[in-house]
Amino acid sequence: MSSSRYQSSLWQASAPPGPITSRLSGPISADVAVIGAGYTGCSAALHLALAGVSPVVLEASEIGFGGAGRNVGLVNAGLWVMPDTIATAIGEERGERLLKQLGEAPALVFDLIARHEIACEAIRAGTLHCAAGSHGVEELTERARQWLRRGVAVELLEGSAAARLTGSNAFPAVLLDPRAGTIQPLAYVRGLAAAAIRYGARIHTQSPAIACENRGQGWRITTPQGSVDAPRVIVATDAYSSGPWRALSAEQVPLPYFNLATAPLPPELRARILPERQGAWDTKKILSSFRLDAQGRLVIGGVGALRNGGARVHAQWARRELARLFPALGRVSFDHAWYGTIGMTADALPRLHELDRNILSISGYNGRGIAPGTSFGRDLARVVLGEQSMDALALPQTPVRPAQLRALKGVIYEAGAQLAHFFQR
Ligand SMILES: Cc1cc2nc3c(=O)[nH]c(=O)nc-3n(C[C@H](O)[C@H](O)[C@H](O)COP(=O)(O)OP(=O)(O)OC[C@H]3O[C@@H](n4cnc5c(N)ncnc54)[C@H](O)[C@@H]3O)c2cc1C
Numbered sequence: 572m573s574s575s576r577y578q579s580s581l582w583q584a585s586a587p588p589g590p591i592t593s594r595l596s597g598p599i600s601a602d603v604a605v606i607g608a609g610y611t612g613c614s615a616a617l618h619l620a621l622a623g624v625s626p627v628v629l630e631a632s633e634i635g636f637g638g639a640g641r642n643v644g645l646v647n648a649g650l651w652v653m654p655d656t657i658a659t660a661i662g663e664e665r666g667e668r669l670l671k672q673l674g675e676a677p678a679l680v681f682d683l684i685a686r687h688e689i690a691c692e693a694i695r696a697g698t699l700h701c702a703a704g705s706h707g708v709e710e711l712t713e714r715a716r717q718w719l720r721r722g723v724a725v726e727l728l729e730g731s732a733a734a735r736l737t738g739s740n741a742f743p744a745v746l747l748d749p750r751a752g753t754i755q756p757l758a759y760v761r762g763l764a765a766a767a768i769r770y771g772a773r774i775h776t777q778s779p780a781i782a783c784e785n786r787g788q789g790w791r792i793t794t795p796q797g798s799v800d801a802p803r804v805i806v807a808t809d810a811y812s813s814g815p816w817r818a819l820s821a822e823q824v825p826l827p828y829f830n831l832a833t834a835p836l837p838p839e840l841r842a843r844i845l846p847e848r849q850g851a852w853d854t855k856k857i858l859s860s861f862r863l864d865a866q867g868r869l870v871i872g873g874v875g876a877l878r879n880g881g882a883r884v885h886a887q888w889a890r891r892e893l894a895r896l897f898p899a900l901g902r903v904s905f906d907h908a909w910y911g912t913i914g915m916t917a918d919a920l921p922r923l924h925e926l927d928r929n930i931l932s933i934s935g936y937n938g939r940g941i942a943p944g945t946s947f948g949r950d951l952a953r954v955v956l957g958e959q960s961m962d963a964l965a966l967p968q969t970p971v972r973p974a975q976l977r978a979l980k981g982v983i984y985e986a987g988a989q990l991a992h993f994f995q996r
Contacts, residue, residue, distance in 0.1 A: 580909035581832040581864060582640055582757035587690055589634045589761035590768050595775035595797035601627035603955055604792050604801035606780050606816065609639035610941055611933060612807035613763035614948030615955075617683075620770035622956050627799050628764075628772060629792060631779035637811035638940055639760040641911030643830060643860050643872050645698055645850040646677045646941050648750035652919045654717040660918055661967055667721075669965035674723060676942030677750050683945065684754070687769075689762025692865040695752035699851040701733070701742040707854035711746040724749060737851060738844035739896040745851070753850040753862055756941060763945075783815040783930070790930065805951050806932035809940065810914030819934045821973045822922055823914030825981040827876035827988070828938070831889050832907040835867040836900075844869065844897055857991050859892065868906070869893070875988035877910045888992035913938040917974065921947065923966040931961065 577583070603619055605612045608630035619626040630636070649670060650657065658666030677695070684693045702708045708729075715727040726747040728736060733745040764774055775794070782793040789802035806812075812820040836844065845851065845863055852860035852872075859873040871893060875885045886905060893900055916922060916935040921943060924932045931954060933947045947966070953959040961968060974980070 577636065577641060577909060577911070579907060580641060580757070580830070581868060581870065581907040582755060584907060585864065585866070586755060586758040586761060590765040590774070592634070592774045592776040595629065595778040595794045595799070597796075598798045598800070599627065600800040601625055601773070602801065603627075603803045603805060604629065604790065604799045605805045605807060606792070607637065607807035607809070607811075608634040608760070608764055608774055608776065609637045609807060609809065610760055610763065610944030611809065611948040611951075612805065613760055613767055614945040615805045615807060615952045616772040616774070617763055617767040617770065618949045618952035619955065620767050620772040622952070624956065626767075626772045627801065628767070628774040629778045629780050629794060629799065630774065630776045631813055633776045634764045634774065635757045635760040637809060638911055638913065640757040641830075641909055642756045642941065643850065643862060643870065644754050644756040644941070645852065645860065645862070646680050646752045646754055647698060647939050648677050648748055648942065649673045650919060650939050650943075651937060653714060654721065657920070660920060665965060665967065670721065672946055672965045673943055674750060676946040677752060679949070680754070680759070680942050680945050681752065683763065683766075684759065687762060687766035689759060689766070691758035691762055692755040693752065694848045696847050697747050697749040697849050698751040698753070699736060699849045700746040700748070701737060701851050701853045702744040703742070703853045703855045705743070708744045710854050711744055715746055736845070736847060736849065738846065741896050742853070747849070753848065754941065755864065759941070780814045785927075802929060803955050804930040805955065806926060806930060807948060809934040809936065810912045812934070816926065816932065818971050818973070819922070819932060820914060821977060822971060823916055823935050824974045824977050824984070826874065826913040826915050826938070826984050827910055828872060828913050829875050829877050829881070829885055829908065829910035830870050830872040831886060831905040832864070832868045832870045833903045834906050836863075836869060840897075840899060841867040843899070857988050861896070869903075873988070873992065874984065875910070875992060876985050877908055881985070881989050882908065884989050884993050888995060891996070921966060922971075923961070923964060923968050924971055925961055925968060926971070931955070933966070
């Protein structure tokens with residue numbers, strides 16, 4: 572846990588406490604066993620509980636321990652690949668349905684936050700995709716064209732309009748997506764978990780699923796000190812999968828991503844940097860992101876892991892990058908530093924599986940899991956409730972296939988980002 576500096580994240584420091592949970596001890600039974608307490612698992616549990624079904628969530632560590640507690644907090648609409656690419660990859664009809672679902676997913680997130688009164692610094696002011704150079708402008712122009720053709724009111728803003736919204740002269744253009752927004756990501760998942768519990772879900776933390784056995788009528792999921800018997804299982808463990816469903820993380824190439832947070836900025840800088848409080852990221856291959864939190868801390872993120880010399884290299888890069896983007900900041904220091912693993916699939920699409928009879932999973936969000944995880948978690952709950960069939964979901968089901976050269980690619984991402992940040996002056 573300490574190697575990824577999970578505990579030293581800004582989100583750990585500023586999130587309201589999560590619900591009180593305990594380790595599973597002894598045998599229990601449930602209508603549905605949900606494995607993993609991130610967005611996917613907690614959304615599935617909440618929607619099951621709202622429908623009067625009793626789920627038990629098993630979490631290996633603590634609520635939000637995976638990507639949910641470590642991310643940037645950008646509630647994006649859609650995936651990061653171009654909209655047309657999705658339609659080409661999975662077919663026109665399904666692709667458009669997926670784009671529509673993902674486009675509406677931020678609304679689902681903000682609606683759940685409002686309905687369940689989740690205190691998570693939610694701001695729905697859109698996100699800014701920022702062009703790095705003329706290639707970036709070309710990419711965003713094409714992205715805007717593809718979204719506008721689908722009736723989505725994104726706005727390509729250039730020159731002084733881009734500078735005003737970002738507070739920086741570094742970007743010739745930005746693409747404003749009004750569907751999106753920002754949240755405190757750990758507070759959101761803790762809030763989802765608390766809401767699920769209020770409606771009858773049980774959540775056991777420090778309770779990793781270590782085995783899954785076919786008991787004829789259903790499944791027995793074993794943890795070190797207990798077991799759950801359930802006819803149906805939802806596996807929501809994504810890039811952090813351990814135990815019986817390790818194959819789900821093996822499908823994804825690990826991409827490390829870090830975040831560094833400054834002390835709260837003085838009011839005059841808060842008024843100039845991201846004055847409307849969008850979250851932002853850029854079009855670079857080794858991308859970076861920036862946003863403010865509710866206390867006015869500037870959070871800068873980039874590809875890389877804060878280990879093996881990475882902590883120093885990435886922090887020095889982040890200081891230089893912030894000075895380039897916002898010269899008025901002066902020299903900053905960072906109060907919080909953490910990183911996590913993003914799971915990348917070969918075609919950048921999530922993976923939907925029926926792993927065995929009545930064992931369903933969704934994973935592989937490619938760094939876009941807040942809104943999609945919430946939405947697909949609800950989908951899996953609906954499948955379990957018999958309201959929807961797996962085949963009718965917007966994502967096609969695929970066999971589980973390990974990512975090729977996974978470990979090597981992971982090393983290349985980590986080392987490549989460190990080298991790039993070292994040499995980027
Ligand atoms: C640094 C970083 C930045 C990111 N930025 C963004 C962003 O700005 N916007 C965005 O939308 N997405 C972002 N993402 C991606 C997003 O965080 C993930 O896609 C999302 O968390 C996936 O949700 P999930 O619930 O499926 O999985 P997770 O949140 O990873 O949760 C999986 C859980 O399963 C548990 N688990 C694993 N194995 C077992 C087992 N055997 N038994 C019990 N429990 C188990 C883990 O402990 C974990 O808590 C980012 C990710 C990272 C790491």
